[in-house]
Amino acid sequence: MGRTVIEKIFAAHTEDEVVPGKVIWLDLDARSARDFAGANVVKRFREAYPGERVADPGKTFFTFDCNAPANTIAYAQNQRICRLFAREQGIKVYDVDSGIGSHVLMEEGIAVPGATVVGTDSHLNILGAVGAFGQGMGDVDIAFAFRYGRTWFEVPPTMHIVLTGRCEFPATAKDLTLFLVGKLGSRGALGKAVEIEGEAVEVLDMAGRITLCSMATEMGAISAFLPPSDALWEFVEGATGRRDFPYPTADPDAEYIQELGLDVSGLKPMIAAPPRPDNVYVVSELEGERVDTVFVGSCTNGRYEDIRLVAEILKGRRVAPGVVLKVAPATRRVWGQLLKEGWLEVLYDAGAVITHAACAGCAQGQIGMTGEGEVQLSTGNRNFPGKQGKGPTYLCSPATAAASALLGRITSPERL
Amino acid sequence: MRPTVIKGRPWVIVDAEGNLIDDIDTDQIYHNAYLAVTDPREMGGYAFSNLEGWGDFPKEAKPGDVLFVGENFGAGSSRQHAVDCFLALGIGAVVGRSFGAIYKRNAINSGLPLLELPEIPVAALRAFEEVTVDLESGEIRSPGGRVIARARPMSRVALEIYRAGGLLELKRL
Numbered sequence A: 001m002g003r004t005v006i007e008k009i010f011a012a013h014t015e016d017e018v019v020p021g022k023v024i025w026l027d028l029d030a031r032s033a034r035d036f037a038g039a040n041v042v043k044r045f046r047e048a049y050p051g052e053r054v055a056d057p058g059k060t061f062f063t064f065d066c067n068a069p070a071n072t073i074a075y076a077q078n079q080r081i082c083r084l085f086a087r088e089q090g091i092k093v094y095d096v097d098s099g100i101g102s103h104v105l106m107e108e109g110i111a112v113p114g115a116t117v118v119g120t121d122s123h124l125n126i127l128g129a130v131g132a133f134g135q136g137m138g139d140v141d142i143a144f145a146f147r148y149g150r151t152w153f154e155v156p157p158t159m160h161i162v163l164t165g166r167c168e169f170p171a172t173a174k175d176l177t178l179f180l181v182g183k184l185g186s187r188g189a190l191g192k193a194v195e196i197e198g199e200a201v202e203v204l205d206m207a208g209r210i211t212l213c214s215m216a217t218e219m220g221a222i223s224a225f226l227p228p229s230d231a232l233w234e235f236v237e238g239a240t241g242r243r244d245f246p247y248p249t250a251d252p253d254a255e256y257i258q259e260l261g262l263d264v265s266g267l268k269p270m271i272a273a274p275p276r277p278d279n280v281y282v283v284s285e286l287e288g289e290r291v292d293t294v295f296v297g298s299c300t301n302g303r304y305e306d307i308r309l310v311a312e313i314l315k316g317r318r319v320a321p322g323v324v325l326k327v328a329p330a331t332r333r334v335w336g337q338l339l340k341e342g343w344l345e346v347l348y349d350a351g352a353v354i355t356h357a358a359c360a361g362c363a364q365g366q367i368g369m370t371g372e373g374e375v376q377l378s379t380g381n382r383n384f385p386g387k388q389g390k391g392p393t394y395l396c397s398p399a400t401a402a403a404s405a406l407l408g409r410i411t412s413p414e415r416l
Numbered sequence B: 001m002r003p004t005v006i007k008g009r010p011w012v013i014v015d016a017e018g019n020l021i022d023d024i025d026t027d028q029i030y031h032n033a034y035l036a037v038t039d040p041r042e043m044g045g046y047a048f049s050n051l052e053g054w055g056d057f058p059k060e061a062k063p064g065d066v067l068f069v070g071e072n073f074g075a076g077s078s079r080q081h082a083v084d085c086f087l088a089l090g091i092g093a094v095v096g097r098s099f100g101a102i103y104k105r106n107a108i109n110s111g112l113p114l115l116e117l118p119e120i121p122v123a124a125l126r127a128f129e130e131v132t133v134d135l136e137s138g139e140i141r142s143p144g145g146r147v148i149a150r151a152r153p154m155s156r157v158a159l160e161i162y163r164a165g166g167l168l169e170l171k172r173l
C-alpha cells in the first residue's frame, strides 16, 4: 500500500509499522524548547532524570522568541534557567537575538526535508514548509524527548486537498491560507495531516509556503505538507549548502481519509474577524471599519518578502494620523536583510515602529498590546480574545495590513 | 503494577437535556483562574469548575470513577492542570467520543487512561451503578458482566506509559 507524506517521514524514523491510528516510537532529528515552557522542561528533566544527560546535545536546542530580550522578570529568570542548563549539557541556545525559533530551525538547516522535530511551540508544524515533520508539545513530552531523543506518536490519517486555479495579487499566500481556514474551520482537519497541492501552491515563494503551513494549527491539523518547488530548494540550499535531501512526497496509491477539491481562481483578499481565525470574510465586506493599530510580523507573516511588500506599498507615504504601525521581522537574518537593503528606512519614513526579531505582538512580547476597544489588524495567526490585548484583532495579509495602515480603515490592497 | 481493569461509577457528562456535551475545552475543565495552583491535590477541587451544571463534581467524585464524554474533549490550551485535576480525584479512566490532540498526549503522558468510543450508550450508562473498563481489550461491562460497549483498546505504547506511572517514569526504552 502506498504511503502519504507523513507516513513516509515516520517510516524513515521508526522500526514500528506505520499505519494510521497506530502508535509508534519516533526517532527525532531535533528537539527544542523556547523561553515559554523551557524552564518547565528543565525542571521536569531535573526531577525525572537527576544527574543525567540529554540524549544528544547536538540535536537539542533552546530558542528564545516569546519575550526577547526579556521584559518581565519571570521571563528573564526562565531564560536564565535554560541558559544554565544548556551550558551544563552542551546544548546550543539560539538566544534573544535570533528570532522566532521555528524559522531559525529552518534557516539554520536543522529542519530539513524529511526531518522530525518537536518543540514547545504550538506552531512548530510550520516546518511542513520545508517538508519536515514539526510538532508542538507540552513540557513533559519535551523533557522526555530531550532525554531519549524519541517520542511516541499516533500516526494520523491524511487529508488531500487539491486546489485548482491560480491566486493572483492582491490575493496572496495569506489570503489563500485564510480562505482554507475559513473553509475547513477550526476542526476541519482535526487530528489529520494535510497535503495541499495545485498550481496556487506550486508558485508560492518560501514565505508563502511558511504562511500556509503555519496555519495548519488553526485548521486543527497535525501538519500541512506541500510539494517541493524551486523556491523550496533555493531556501534549503541557502540553509545547508545542499539540495540532495530526499523530499517526502506521497505515493500515487497513498490512502487518504478525505479528498477535497477547491477552486481558488479569482480569490479576493481575505480577513479573519474576531474572535476566531476561522471567522473569515472577504476584506471588501468589512471595508471602512476603523483601525487603530497594525502589527506586521509573527511566524506566519514575518519573512523578508512579507515585510518588503509592506514597505513597497508604504514607500513615499505615511500611515494615517493616529494609526500605530508595528513591525517585527521573524528572524535576525530577515531583519538584517531588510536593514541592509534599505527597507527599514522606508518603513521608518512611513512612520512605523520597528522592533527586533521575535514573536513580538503575537506572544504579548515587546511591540505592545491593545487596550479595550482598540482595533488591531495583525498578520499573525490567532485572534482569540486577549491574545494580543483587550482590543479586537483581525487577521489579514501584509498587503491588506499596509493598505489599511495608510488609510486608517480596513482597506483591500487593490484600492490603492 | 497499576490495574488495567478499572471498576467504578460511571459519570456521563451531559447537559441539562441529557445530551453529551461536545467540545468541552480545558478552560471548562479547569478554569484559568486557578492556573497558579501548583499542588496537584488541590487541583482536584477545581475539576469542571467552569462547566455549567457540574460544579459539584469534585465533591461527589470517588477514586475509580469513570468519565464518559463527548466529542473533542479537552480542546484548547495545553494546560496540564486539566489532566492533573482528574488524577487528583483518582478518576480511573476517561472514555470519550474523541479528544483534543494535545489533551490526549498530556493525559497519556501523565498516566490517565483514555479510551475512544465513537458511540457512547448514554442511557444505559446512566442506569448503572458501576461499570468495568478493560483498558487492554476496550470492553466496557455492566455490573453483571455483560459487554455494553467496545471502545478502541489503549495502544501498546499508551499502556506501557500508564503501567510505568507516566511518561517520565518510563526509564527503559
Ligand code: SF4
Residues within 6 Å of the ligand: A065, A066, A100, A121, A122, A123, A298, A299, A300, A358, A359, A362, A363, A380, A381
Ligand atoms: S509568532 Fe506567535 S504563533 Fe508564531 S511562534 Fe511566535 S507566539 Fe507562536
